[in-house]
Amino acid sequence: MPSAISTERISKHFGANRALDQIDFDVAFGEVHALVGENGAGKSTLIRILSGVHQPDAGRILVEGKEQRFAGPHDAIAAGIVTIPQELRLVPALSIAENIALGDLPVRRFGPMALIDRGRLREQGRAVLAQLDFVPDVDCPVSRLSFAERQLVAIGRALHRECRIFILDEPTAALEQHEIERLFSVLKRMRAQGTAIIYISHELDEVVEVADRCTVLRDGRVVASARRGSFAVADLISAMTGRVQDPGGSAPRALGPTLLHMQRGNDQPVSVHAGEMIGLAGLLGSGTEAIMRGLFGVLRPDAGISVGGEPRTLRGPADAIASGIGFSPGERALGLVLNQSVRDNILLASLDQVTRNFVVDRQAGDRIAAELIDLLDIRPRRPELPVRALSGGNQQKVLLAKWLARRVRLLLLEEPTQGIDVGAKAQIHALIRDFVTRGGGALIASSDLAELARLCDAVLAVRQGAITARLDRTAGLDDATLRTAIGA
């Protein structure tokens, strides 16, 4: 029996940059084939070729043994390939239900006229999301959802379509354990029904759990491929990076003065000292996002905030930044000007700092950008490249570089390692640790509880908009206790 889909010697260049080099890849019906690799290894590029977004420079795509040329995404969809891309494409103004059914809206016919069948539309939306244990108001416009919720809607939309080949590019980046488990049970059921599944993730534990086969890409080439049982997390990491992972411990730090303090009603206070990393954990919709945005002046905070010991009213991000606070949102597109260069994005918040006599000092700016590109190992090392051309993980690093350039004292980070490969994740953790050791403070909201447990000195648990508990490292911190605290 031929593979569901396979590639033969696929290559792809972007200008002089080689993203894929003669890739042979295939997935069978009823199989989950995982694709892993460092940021920029070429995973998303391969997926974009399989889903008709990009055309390969060389090589062939075979669907069920027959060669196919995809002129655009519609051709791939017609061939039964459904993709959840890394950068979600939903229509913000339309409702959840409409987004899910987009492309084949249920209609009722009255002679020559066709009207949308609202009732069925809602039902379909609810049914599909129920599989993921997600029960929103399906009439709510997608623009009002959080990034994680939108990720669920995107998954729902893909599930709604009849598909023979299902491709997921980092679908779990912002999801909680519980939703991930639901997604896996859906994937396992689809596999049992004979769907071919390609699954990309940086969470190697997930990969080991769900994949029948795993292929490792490095610098646009296949460097390893193995079947279930013959790969373990450590093997994958060394194949991905070409080196053995060092675990990276955390040295005890001296705490400095309070950088930030917020007290709301009867809540646990939020307080971050210099030298401290505080976590913010909560389930989907629990309100961690509102807390972060309140602290950055985006939303009017309903509580007294003091920065560096003095009460402050933050009227907007500009105020927050002026008091030394930086915020990197969980959704990358909100933090980056995608069409502008890496350099310009890094300097976006520091224009005044690199201005001499009313003129932006290009050399100073170039120097700062180059330093940070080195420090964060942003690849490719080309400050003039538009951020859009960077892989997801590298975009995430640019977001962090922006605030390091501005030399803020307090970082508010939402999902700071979302979409980042294991090697780079350790790098980013080390960078944040380094930042606080040198007198900074960090408040980190993450859906990855294990990450919070490993990284933070204390974690605040958020339930239904209220900060209900503070769990200190000294009292023992692991993802199981965190899960209980947030009510998962």
Add this chain to the structure above:
Amino acid sequence: MKHTSTLAAWRGRLAGQIPLISLIALCILTALLTPRFLSPLNLTNILVQSSIMAVIAIGMTFVIVGGGFDLSVGSTAALAGCVASMVMLQTGITAGVVAGIMAGGAVGLVNGLVIAFLDVNPFITTLGTMVLVRGVVFLITGGAPVSGEYGLPGAFVAFGSERFLGIHLLVWVPALLLAILSFVMYATPYGRRVYATGGGREAAYLSGIPVRRVIASTYVWCGALAGLAGVMLAARLQSGQPTAGEFYELTAIAAVVLGGASLHGGEGSLYKSVIGVFIMIVLGNALNLLNVDSYWQRVAVGIVIVAAAAAERLRSRS
């Protein structure tokens, strides 16, 4: 590897100069078809015609790079020309010129405040002010040209025809503006903020950029420059004409887009917008010299605009 990389770099560089290449090609083609194109008189004519439109297009580029749109520039130019003429007849040339530019800036400020702070759509806002301002022009002039009993002051009228170093004073205006404002756009933090705001408003906001103020400011630039263009036009026409500047907004927007700016914001350059103005003016001039019927001229210009925009999209997609 080396080979492909230099090739790709060259292709990128060439692609960035498509407006200039098209302009040169257009000039060569026209010169081959009719010798009259290269006559000094005709070339001067093109320069002078382009100068007023270039001033408007420079202002329009601010707005479009900032992610907006301005339909009111033609009416604003007419208002400025009439206001300048009226004030000039009362008090003097300098006061008249300043009043004209300020009138333009005031229209821009209204546009900017409504669009940036009330979040009204720029298309509909400036469509409204376009009609409104034209109405005001007719109200204050009674619909008649403003030139006083003895005409506008001689020194002002001379500005519309005098030369400096052999080049019309009118042409020096956009040349100087281009030099100064390009510097503002590229080298000052303000300019970078305009690009960032147009390219990603949310990201700019979360980076501490006062996006509303930046957006409003682009409309003030656009209005003030439309005002200046109106004053230049009054000097050229030796009067404030209430009907002046009709359809200027369309030509200016087309020129900016021909120059490669994105209507989504965040992309564009003043210099390329001016090239776009030249393309529009040379095209009209060529069709005239070739005695193309004026109805067909419109068809041709329309085709060029749509084709250029489509070519741009195709290029950026690949």
